[in-house]
Amino acid sequence: MSHPQRPISRRSMIAGTAAATGGALLAKLPLPETADARQAPSAPALPAVGDPTKAPGAPTTAVGTRSPFVEPKRAPVGDVSGTTLAPLQDLAGTITPADLHFARIHSGVPTIDPAGHTLLIHGLVDRPMTFSVDDVKRFPAVTQIHFIECSGNGRTAYRAPRPDMTPQQVDGMTSQSEWTGVPLSLLLRETGVKSGAKWFLAEGGDSCLLARSIPIAKAHDDALIAWAQNGEPLRPEQGFPIRLLLPGFEGNTNVKWLRRIKLGTEPFMTRWETSKYTDPILGGKARQFSFEMDAKSIITSPAYPDRIAAPGWRAIRGLAWSGRGRITRVDVSTDGGASWQEAGLRTPAMPKAHVRFELPWRWAGNNSFLMSRATDETGYVQPTMAELRAARGPATEYHFNCIRGWRVARDGSVTFEANT
């Protein structure tokens, strides 16, 4: 796929500022020196292809690679404090390959030796304890499939949409993995929990010590201390060696590089639950501790920059998910919401997980306006952009779960349409 319009480089802006001010501190940061450093290396020339049935192919390797004809990429890259988005339009099914999982990092990706890493659990517990990574892995483990979505996902599409946005640029801050880990409740059985413990602080071992307060009920519900992702140890960008996994909760609460859990009576009011990750709403208010990700969906094909070659049958495909449980239904419109058809759910609808939906569609070569609308098991129906703006305000800061649109022109070109 192509990115016709490269987003403005944060790095180049900062680098320019640092140069202008002679900034000693910024100069010490491990930043590439020029905007060019952010650009992915140019693709190697594709191999010459003969008839593969006439001669033996390549030998085995220790670690597999993708076909040279396939090049899914996250973007943008190069930020020490920023986000890189998953290429939703290049993915099938519901599992995100670990190396393409979106990543939001606040002060770089730490390098952690698991042999020296421990998890401390203390505060309102009977026995403050430390657990090595080996200890964590000795507990009974569960393996579950869940999405993680940053609650800032879709902000640009909500605030400053452009027709030339790809699914990656619209909603690339959601990804899904098969996670393996120990239920947090089992670790809390070891430490004991004192009465009065209502919240716990989860703190990471990155250089900003990212920390969030979580209701203790989540620990007894479905919180995991995850140590594996899609069959292998966590990737460093996903919290190696251990992370908190809170199914259905906004991405930021799934604290990576987890080093400490402290039980207390009240929330600790960290920066990430006050200054950030709170939602200004109408009436002069800001919503705090808005953990659950509301039901949402996006069509990932066809989508910008696709161009439908000719009228005829093709599948409309996309992802739907809810932080409150299972997706029960996805409806698709090809006429801008005037009429809806129920799409098929092509993967098992698991709670707090992406599901792949699909609707076979015969494009007649006319102007079309594609939309998808998810419904979850609570009965919640994904709202339109107009409904969400009316409910939360045009400048709200997180939780942008409105219906996404794609316009198909007569020439087959597909562009993003935010106004639904």
Place this chain on the structure above:
Amino acid sequence: MNGAIVLSGLCVLVAACAPQTRDASVGAGLPANLGLGAAATAAQVAAVDVEVGPDGAGLPAGSGTPEQGKSVYLMNCATCHGNDGEGHPPLAPQIIGGPRGSFNFANDPTMTRTIGNYWPYATTVFDYVRRAMPFGAPRSLTNDQYYAVTAYLLEREGIIQPGTIMDAKSLPAVQMPARSHFVVDDRAGSMGGKAVR
């Protein structure tokens, strides 16, 4: 015999009705303690127990004034956040000097959220600055310096008076203008439902 059948039937019923908690499905049949992990020593806890609560719990000894904080800020913070806290967004956000008055952030995308108009707790300023700043060398300043730079930012926002000493007692007592605007999640009680909120 009949009793046993009734009893086992009851068990099935009870099991079917019992909430399917994690403990029930994974920890069932295990002893209360597996003996994994080790008792944490006081030193192990003290080494990482860095957070400060809104009631001031966790604040260290030490103090600082806005006047002392100005030089700390200019030496350690101004390179990224600017001499007047105007920032270089998005990596180094504006931290002071945001518009005051109406709390109209949901309607007005041009309103910058800063300490004085958005942060609900003064303790969070100390916690975050000590936890994560300076960006290139977090936790490298003294507690006095962190108190002082916190005092400086609060004074620049007009929340405390010049000369006010910030310490473990005075900082949690600072009333932040934005505090009353925060509400807990009210999206249908966080339980879903049909309403868009």
